Amino acid sequence: MMSPEFYSEVGNLLMWLLTAAWLLPLLGFVIEIFGGYWSDRKSKTPAYLAVGCIGTGFLLSLVALLTWVDAADLNLWHFGDTESAAVAHHEADAAEAGHEDDHSHSHDHADHSNAHGEHGDAHHDGGHHGGHESHANDPFKTAFAGTFYRLGKYGSLDITLDWYIDGLTVAMFAMVTLIATCIHIFAIGYMSDELTERYEDHFVHTEDGGHFHRVGRFYRFFAYLSLFCFAMLGLVLAGNIFQVFIFWELVGVCSYLLIGFYVERKTASTAANKAFIMNRVGDFGFLIGLMILWTWFGVFQFAETNPETVGSTGLFQMVRTADGELETQGEGREKVVVLQAQQGIHKDGGNPHPTIPYFLLVAAGLGIFGGCIGKSAQFPLQTWLPDAMEGPTPVSALVHSATMVAAGVYLVGRFYPMFTPEVLLVIAYTGCITLFVGATIAVVATDIKKVLAYSTISQLGYMMLALGVGGWLAGLFHLITHAFFKSLMFLCSGSVIHGCHHEQEMTKMGGLAKKMPITCWTMFVGVVAISGLAIPFLGIPKLGAIAFSGYHSKDAIVAAGMTFSSLNPIHSLLFFVPLITAGITAFYMFRMWFMTFFGKPKDQHVYDHAHESPRVMTAPLLILAFFAMFCAIGGENGPLAQLILTTEPVHVAEGAMEAGHIGLNLPGHHQIHEFHASAGAVALLVAFGGTILAYLFYGLGIVDTGAMQKQFGGVHEFLREKWMFDELYEWMWVRPTLVVATWAAAFDRCVLDRFLGFLAGMVVAISSWDRRFDEAVVDRLVNAVGEATSSVGRSLRYVQTGRLRQYVMFIAVSVVMLFFVLFAYLPR
Amino acid sequence: MENVGLEMFLAVSAVLFVCGVVCMATKRNAIGVLMGVELVLNGANLNLVAFSRYGSLGLDGQVMSLFVIVLAAAEAAAALAIVLAFYNNHMTVDVDQATDLQG
Numbered sequence: 052m053m054s055p056e057f058y059s060e061v062g063n064l065l066m067w068l069l070t071a072a073w074l075l076p077l078l079g080f081v082i083e084i085f086g087g088y089w090s091d092r093k094s095k096t097p098a099y100l101a102v103g104c105i106g107t108g109f110l111l112s113l114v115a116l117l118t119w120v121d122a123a124d125l126n127l128w129h130f131g132d133t134e135s136a137a138v139a140h141h142e143a144d145a146a147e148a149g150h151e152d153d154h155s156h157s158h159d160h161a162d163h164s165n166a167h168g169e170h171g172d173a174h175h176d177g178g179h180h181g182g183h184e185s186h187a188n189d190p191f192k193t194a195f196a197g198t199f200y201r202l203g204k205y206g207s208l209d210i211t212l213d214w215y216i217d218g219l220t221v222a223m224f225a226m227v228t229l230i231a232t233c234i235h236i237f238a239i240g241y242m243s244d245e246l247t248e249r250y251e252d253h254f255v256h257t258e259d260g261g262h263f264h265r266v267g268r269f270y271r272f273f274a275y276l277s278l279f280c281f282a283m284l285g286l287v288l289a290g291n292i293f294q295v296f297i298f299w300e301l302v303g304v305c306s307y308l309l310i311g312f313y314v315e316r317k318t319a320s321t322a323a324n325k326a327f328i329m330n331r332v333g334d335f336g337f338l339i340g341l342m343i344l345w346t347w348f349g350v351f352q353f354a355e356t357n358p359e360t361v362g363s364t365g366l367f368q369m370v371r372t373a374d375g376e377l378e379t380q381g382e383g384r385e386k387v388v389v390l391q392a393q394q395g396i397h398k399d400g401g402n403p404h405p406t407i408p409y410f411l412l413v414a415a416g417l418g419i420f421g422g423c424i425g426k427s428a429q430f431p432l433q434t435w436l437p438d439a440m441e442g443p444t445p446v447s448a449l450v451h452s453a454t455m456v457a458a459g460v461y462l463v464g465r466f467y468p469m470f471t472p473e474v475l476l477v478i479a480y481t482g483c484i485t486l487f488v489g490a491t492i493a494v495v496a497t498d499i500k501k502v503l504a505y506s507t508i509s510q511l512g513y514m515m516l517a518l519g520v521g522g523w524l525a526g527l528f529h530l531i532t533h534a535f536f537k538s539l540m541f542l543c544s545g546s547v548i549h550g551c552h553h554e555q556e557m558t559k560m561g562g563l564a565k566k567m568p569i570t571c572w573t574m575f576v577g578v579v580a581i582s583g584l585a586i587p588f589l590g591i592p593k594l595g596a597i598a599f600s601g602y603h604s605k606d607a608i609v610a611a612g613m614t615f616s617s618l619n620p621i622h623s624l625l626f627f628v629p630l631i632t633a634g635i636t637a638f639y640m641f642r643m644w645f646m647t648f649f650g651k652p653k654d655q656h657v658y659d660h661a662h663e664s665p666r667v668m669t670a671p672l673l674i675l676a677f678f679a680m681f682c683a684i685g686g687e688n689g690p691l692a693q694l695i696l697t698t699e700p701v702h703v704a705e706g707a708m709e710a711g712h713i714g715l716n717l718p719g720h721h722q723i724h725e726f727h728a729s730a731g732a733v734a735l736l737v738a739f740g741g742t743i744l745a746y747l748f749y750g751l752g753i754v755d756t757g758a759m760q761k762q763f764g765g766v767h768e769f770l771r772e773k774w775m776f777d778e779l780y781e782w783m784w785v786r787p788t789l790v791v792a793t794w795a796a797a798f799d800r801c802v803l804d805r806f807l808g809f810l811a812g813m814v815v816a817i818s819s820w821d822r823r824f825d826e827a828v829v830d831r832l833v834n835a836v837g838e839a840t841s842s843v844g845r846s847l848r849y850v851q852t853g854r855l856r857q858y859v860m861f862i863a864v865s866v867v868m869l870f871f872v873l874f875a876y877l878p879r
Numbered sequence: 880m881e882n883v884g885l886e887m888f889l890a891v892s893a894v895l896f897v898c899g900v901v902c903m904a905t906k907r908n909a910i911g912v913l914m915g916v917e918l919v920l921n922g923a924n925l926n927l928v929a930f931s932r933y934g935s936l937g938l939d940g941q942v943m944s945l946f947v948i949v950l951a952a953a954e955a956a957a958a959l960a961i962v963l964a965f966y967n968n969h970m971t972v973d974v975d976q977a978t979d980l981q982g
Contacts, residue, residue, distance in 0.1 A: 853980065
């Protein structure tokens, strides 16, 4: 726990750095979208502006990352021999915690009630693993939170814009801005054919058989990209779940705009609609979760970490005790979870609910996870992501592989303390199904981007599985490494597509390695990374196995799955499916690589015209390849994993036995660690198996793949049709909807329209009667009054002669007559 | 003066009033008409003063007649200006000739 002055100083600095990095793309967006109207269509200024904004954002994020690491006093290089330093550091922590106890709220790790306190951990864990326990045990210690602006306070509903900065936030910021910068630069080259007053879209045919022509939309593309970066960074920076929802929708809108960038293509506009609508399905669950959370907790904030605001509390601190336990009472349907620190932010009369029913907490978790299913394209909402490949390739790289679709995984990781074991099991199985379905479809896909899209689905499934089986670190570790190598591979495929003049079918490629060597070998880096290959039996003492980033993270996931299934033999599928799929992953990735870059050219025309991409496109490939190789250096003891580990919820490190209603055993750190070596070996073996198989099939070509397709025609067709999900949804939802719609239309026509027609006829009849009444009575009455007035006026005209003497006579005579009348008739 | 009663004053004022009305009704000369108006006003003044002396009107009647005198002066000034303007345009002061506004 740090002192309040230090906290506010560092917190403010971080807040300003990351807020600037967050808002710069918004500024870029505004200038680009409005400047675009009066600037030259051939100008590259919007691109330079966008690159400048996000590049500056990256530098700011980097500064923030370093500031944060410095402030958190984090030792990123835990390579075995640093144990003594770590222990010393841990003791200093404990001492400091003692001093600051009066400032800290009850979540300080110093007052752990049971034997699982960090002292116990540090001893029985042993080895280099014990070192980072001192950080992992209190994620709120190294987190900074605050409020930007209160949007409104409606009764007890307080909606604010908050920020929440911890290890995960800074890691995500650096990752998103770095990848986005690379992709922006790549897009300058990739989208250069939009730099024209007359763009010919070869995929859209006009009625006279020609191609569709329009003006280039270079500036608009970069404006959308900038808006997306703003939304994504806002999502990561958000300090409460409601704000996450706002930016969640905003990235959805950007995704919609970017998928439908070639809006004249029917496929693109349909895909954009599909993506948006399927996300709505998930977001419905998200909304339900939000409502439950609001009703029972009264706050949306994740956690309140400012040492000065004693007693204030966020969701995570309410639902779990200081050592991360769910405190429950009662059994069965009466089971409730006791909420901690009831004098929360929600101060008006205190939180009305001291407890929340257990099933509602499960429902809230499932609801929030529903949003993640939609956004991260998990089963059963995965079908939108492959269609989203209709967008330009840089979009696929940025939005639909590296960042936006990973937001679901990020949110599950962020919201982890709220998930009960039941929810985690659902998450694990969802991920398990998704990763298998995605991988199997990728095996038969022939569109180079579709292969990558299904691979993305599959890898997101891996992350979800890891989170679900208690491998919190593994899931988010894989999120970051995957972002690097998958965006790299997407950009490589973009380079191929650009070089082959928008040919995406791998069946027409082949032998491109000679034509585009840089693309080929950077792609190789990505393929090796995602396959999780490593050099066996060799390892650098401090850094562990010699391998690219994907090996380390996938290794961690498989280890988590293996531990989980050994603790819960009933759920052993959660280990075997990802293990087998690791082999399938290696197979389809190498299949893609061999089909594209090796073998004989299958289409001479494409081959002859293929060329390596310009340097503005290959440079980002090299940068990303570097990070795909080295970003996870050191594996789980390396800096990246250590950085993420600081955010790990308190309860994860311990694991849990017989947790929840269903008695799930969740593995802890030391249990996973025991399985790590064997899991790594098995996973590596399977990955090599897949690689060799792919080499035999597609590298050497010893098997006639065409014949195999005929042999397994049914299976092949089933996979080609993407497990029939689209047909299933067609039958389950679209057709019934259409039937109901037809009925509704018929009802409209036959009943409602007729009824309305009858009403309209009535109104017309009544009006015509009313008109007659008006003409006959009202008009005549008014006219009569007018006539009378006018005729009186006409007759009085003669009296006004203009002769003075006559007037005087009238007056005199009238007065005299008045006198007579008065005297005659007035009573005395 | 003791035997002169209210009736005498009223009789004189009635004569004045009738003279004025007759003058207004018979004169075609605008100046004559104005003079008739003066007679009518003064007949009324005489009434007021007489009631002030004999009736219960008190000093109010005299104040009222002062108002009437001032009003008559103002009216005469305005009317004479109109008559002069009329004369400038028509070279006559015959009120029967003033038919410009007749419909």
